[in-house]
Amino acid sequence: MKISIFGLGYVGVVTAACLARDGYDVIGVDVNPSKVTLVNNGKSPIVEPGLEDLLKQGVKAGSIQATTDAEAAILASNISLISVGTPPVEWGEPNLSYVFGVCQEIAVAIGRKAMRHVVVLRSTVPPGTLQKCQHLFEEVAGTNLVHTAFNPEFLRESTAIKDYDCPPYTIIGTKSGFAETTLRKIYANLEAPVLVTKPEVAEMVKFVANTWHAAKVSFANEIGRVAKAFGIDGQEVMNVIVQDKKLNISPVYMRPGFAYGGSCLPKDLGALLYFARKMDVPTPLINTIPITNVLQIDLAVQAVLRSKARRVAMLGLAFKPNTDDLRESPTVILVKRLLGEGCKVKIYDRAVYQARLIGNNLAYIEQNLPHFEALLVASPQEAVKDAEIVVATHNTNEFRQILDKASLNTQILDLAGVLNLEDSAHKLPKEIVA
Numbered sequence: 001m002k003i004s005i006f007g008l009g010y011v012g013v014v015t016a017a018c019l020a021r022d023g024y025d026v027i028g029v030d031v032n033p034s035k036v037t038l039v040n041n042g043k044s045p046i047v048e049p050g051l052e053d054l055l056k057q058g059v060k061a062g063s064i065q066a067t068t069d070a071e072a073a074i075l076a077s078n079i080s081l082i083s084v085g086t087p088p089v090e091w092g093e094p095n096l097s098y099v100f101g102v103c104q105e106i107a108v109a110i111g112r113k114a115m116r117h118v119v120v121l122r123s124t125v126p127p128g129t130l131q132k133c134q135h136l137f138e139e140v141a142g143t144n145l146v147h148t149a150f151n152p153e154f155l156r157e158s159t160a161i162k163d164y165d166c167p168p169y170t171i172i173g174t175k176s177g178f179a180e181t182t183l184r185k186i187y188a189n190l191e192a193p194v195l196v197t198k199p200e201v202a203e204m205v206k207f208v209a210n211t212w213h214a215a216k217v218s219f220a221n222e223i224g225r226v227a228k229a230f231g232i233d234g235q236e237v238m239n240v241i242v243q244d245k246k247l248n249i250s251p252v253y254m255r256p257g258f259a260y261g262g263s264c265l266p267k268d269l270g271a272l273l274y275f276a277r278k279m280d281v282p283t284p285l286i287n288t289i290p291i292t293n294v295l296q297i298d299l300a301v302q303a304v305l306r307s308k309a310r311r312v313a314m315l316g317l318a319f320k321p322n323t324d325d326l327r328e329s330p331t332v333i334l335v336k337r338l339l340g341e342g343c344k345v346k347i348y349d350r351a352v353y354q355a356r357l358i359g360n361n362l363a364y365i366e367q368n369l370p371h372f373e374a375l376l377v378a379s380p381q382e383a384v385k386d387a388e389i390v391v392a393t394h395n396t397n398e399f400r401q402i403l404d405k406a407s408l409n410t411q412i413l414d415l416a417g418v419l420n421l422e423d424s425a426h427k428l429p430k431e432i433v434a
C-alpha cells in the first residue's frame with residue numbers, strides 16, 4: 001500500500017511520520033512549498049515532541065517524500081488521506097473549500113488513472129460532507145472506483161505521537177467494505193477498538209467529542225468558582241467526582257431522551273444555583289441546564305399538538321421506569337400541558353398503578369394532576385386502544401413490545417429511544433425522538 005497524505009499540518013505530518021515508521025511508503029502533499037522542502041529534508045514543519053526524529057528516519061529510509069504535485073501523488077499511491085484545514089469563517093461555519101479543492105484534484109487524477117482508489121477524509125467536517133465528496137468523485141472522475149471513508153483523528157498537539165499510537169478508538173465511517181478493510185490493515189498495529197459507523201455518525205462524533213471536552217472544562221471551572229466561594233478547593237471536589245466511574249464518568253445519563261426529573265436532580269441543581277447567585281458567582285453554563293430541560297418538555301408538547309392527534313396514550317408517568325415516584329416527573333408536566341391544550345390522555349405506568357401513593361408523592365400528584373386517578377389505566381392495551389398518538393417516556397422492553405404492536409395508523413412519539421428509527425415502520429416526529 002502506498003499512501004498519499006494531503007495537508008502536512010499537525011494531523012498530516014504526524015500521520016505521515018507514524019505510517020512511515022510502521023512500514024508504509026508515504027507521499028505528503030501540501031500547497032505550501034516551504035513545508036514540502038522541510039519534510040523532504042527530514043525537518044518538522046511543526047513543534048511536536050519526537051516528530052523530527054521520526055521524519056528524519058523516514059526520509060533516510062526513503063519511505064517519506066513530499067511534493068506540491070497532487071496528481072503525481074495520486075498516480076503513485078492507492079490510498080489518499082485528506083487532512084487539510086477546515087478553519088471557521090466568521091459565523092462559525094467551517095470553511096470546507098480546502099477539502100473540496102483537494103477532492104477535485106484527486107477526482108481529476110483518478111479519472112486519468114482509472115484504478116480503484118481509497119480516499120479517507122480525516123479533517124474535521126460537518127455531517128454529510130463525505131457524501132458530498134463521494135458525489136464529487138463520481139461526477140468528476142466519472143467512475144465509481146473511489147471508495148471513501150471518514151476517519152477522525154483524536155490526537156492532541158504536544159502528545160500527538162503518543163495519541164496517534166494509543167487512540168481511545170479508531171472510528172471508520174463508511175459504506176464501503178473495501179475502504180473499511182483497507183483502514184483496518186493500516187491501523188492493525190494500534191491497540192484500540194475499531195468502530196465502524198455510518199459516515200455522518202463518525203463526522204458528528206468528532207464535533208461532539210470536542211464540544212464535550214469544552215463543556216467539561218467549563219463545567220469544572222464553574223464548579224471551581226462555586227467551591228471557592230464556599231472556601232473549598234474545587235480541585236479536591238472534582239478529584240473525587242471523577243473517581244466515580246459508575247455514575248459520573250460513565251455512559252449513565254449520556255443518552256438523548258426525555259427531560260430529567262425526580263426528587264433529587266432538580267432540587268440539588270436548584271440549590272447549587274441558589275448558592276451561586278447568593279454568593280455572586282457567575283455560572284452561565286449550569287444556569288442553562290433547567291432551561292434546556294424545560295425546552296425538552298415544550299418540544300414534546302409541540303410535537304403532540306403538531307401531530308393533530310388529540311387522544312393520547314402516555315406510556316410511563318414516573319420520572320423513570322420501575323418507580324412510583326412522581327415528584328418533579330417531566331411526564332406529569334407534559335400530561336398537564338396536554339390536558340390544558342384539550343387532549344384526552346390515558347396513562348399507563350405499571351409501578352405507579354400498583355403503588356399506593358402516599359406522603360409527598362401523593363401530595364405532589366394531587367397538586368399537579370388532581371384527576372390523575374381517572375386518567376390512569378390498568379393495562380397498556382387499555383391505554384393504546386383508540387389512541388391517535390402513543391407517547392413513550394421510558395425505554396423498557398414492555399413499551400418496545402407495545403410500540404411494535406401498535407397499529408401503523410397510530411402515531412408514535414418516542415421520547416426515550418425505545419424504537420430503532422430505521423427499523424421502525426412508524427413515522428416518528430424527528431425533532432424530539434431520542
Ligand SMILES: NC(=O)c1ccc[n+]([C@@H]2O[C@H](COP(=O)([O-])OP(=O)(O)OC[C@H]3O[C@@H](n4cnc5c(N)ncnc54)[C@H](O)[C@@H]3O)[C@@H](O)[C@H]2O)c1
Pocket residue numbers: 006007008009010011012029030031032035083084085086098101102122123124125153154155156157
Ligand atoms: N490540530 C489538531 O490537533 C487536530 C486534531 C484532530 C483533528 N484536527 C482536524 O484536522 C484538520 C487539519 O488540522 P491541522 O491542525 O493539521 O491543520 P493545519 O492548518 O496545521 O494544516 C493544514 C495543511 O493543509 C494544507 N493545505 C491546504 N490546502 C491544501 C491543498 N489543496 N492541498 C494540499 N495541502 C493543502 C495547508 O497548507 C496546511 O499545511 C482540521 O480539520 C482539524 O480540525 C486537528
